[in-house]
Amino acid sequence: MIKMYTPIFREEPIFIAQTFNLSDGLTLGLVLVGCCPGGVSSNIMSFLCKGDVAFSVGMTTVSTLIAPVATPLLVNLLIGQRIDIDPWSMFQFMLLVTIIPVAIGSSCNIMFHKYEFFKQVRQVMPGVAVIGFALIVGGVIAVHGDKFLQSGLIIFACIFCHNAFGYVLGYVAAKFFGMSTAKKRTLSIEVGVQNAGLATGLCGKFFPTSAEAAIASAVSCVWHSISGTILANIFLWFDKKAEENNNAVENLKTQSEN
Template identity: 45%
Template sequence: MRVLEKLSDFVSKWMALIVILVAAISLFFPSSVSFIKTAWINTLLGIVMFGMGLTLKPSDFTDVFKRPKDVIIGAVAQFTLMPLLAFLLTKVFRLSPELAIGVILVGTCPGGTSSNVMTYLSKGDVALSVCMTSVSTILAPFMTPLLTLLYAGKTVDVQVVGMFISVIKVVLVPIILGIVVNRFFSKVTEKAVKALPLISTTAIVLIIAAVVSVNSARIMQNGLLIVCVVICHNVLGYLTGYLAARALKLDTTKCRAISIEVGMQNSGLATSLAATHFAQYPLATVPGAVFSVWHNISGAILANIFNYSSKHGGKI
């Protein structure tokens, strides 16, 4: 078990680099990872969500009622800023329908699972980050399909009911199972949780490899455009999330948590939904995969900036 823990710590430390390396291999040498199938995406995402559930306790949800104002501000920011930014970017960059739906899916998804770690590294309000991730994930079966319909319904056919069922299957059910297992087998899960970064990173890396390798030729043609849009979306999410929290006079630790939570999306879910419900648009899966690579890099950079600010008496 100690070997797994050390390996898990190593993977956590170098996650961004590992993700970049796998993405590069999948892009330039797609045949080397062709054994990884896109059909695995939903299962792999379910594993990540189950792991998230293992880290949650009932107290994480009761905390929501102890600080409703902070959580409501965070949830509103999550489901207004990122979807709107995604829609505006599709117009500014004049994206094709298949790329546009991929970007919009990223914007309408809940907060990413790694946001809690980045908030911790940023010396932000970790409890708020966990609450926001939990709440946005619970709201996702309703908000993600409806917001996708709102922003993309005029361009593509959006199957609201089908997306609702998909989010329930690949997100809520695994999370609930994880919470139940944690509740009744807490002694076992306390040890297992130490290996979760290894398992989650492996699953995320496999999702990225599957999507990038299958679409390598298309990415080579549209890569610069996709990367530019993803970077703009992510960075603007951090910025607007922080400014919204600051405008509402929340303290610095809460501003950091909301900034990171808004900017870091569950892009694995976006990729899963694109593969399941928009298979006629192969490129729709790519923005989510690229976002998965980029937000781990940008999240680490932002955490360092916030951390530096804390050490030197900064106010951001």
């Protein structure tokens, strides 16, 4: 969602759609993914690549809180002339699936964090989330499998470009504003990794006949997790190389002094 707030980058999904001559359904899927808030997995990826975790959590939280208003407005702005969209109903639905669960979770954490049973529940919930994630993606592929086989390659190519552009945009923007290395990595991941599961839910609720939009969102769910993990490991690889170079320089200095 972060990259959708400026006029230049709002047009990126539309540019990709025009470049690949996409149908309205695939365009809708890309727009929905781009207009959704950051994915929770981005916080984990920021941690893995030694990013600024507090910065990551803060951005994910803010984008999630404003998503019920921002997402319907942005989707309507970008593709409302081509596809019928009901921003008010989308706003109500997003309140139900974003703000209310966050409020319930925060309240439970405040009230029950000292209790042992609640600690056990918290340990189980990540597994429950993964199962739910798999069911969402699997359900979409099961229902629209034929369409996926027909257009799978072009769908993946568009998702790859959309996702990669987000990573590059986030890193370049952070570098432009003189942020630290940790924040550069974090912003790159935050802009690139979206809550594609929410986009899939929006497709199922408001565009049930658009198989291509649902597939694009579901494939994004999987690819964002994979690509984010790959990017985090690339950042760590650069750290390892930098450390090896520093050690080599130190060894040379030590040898020259001796």
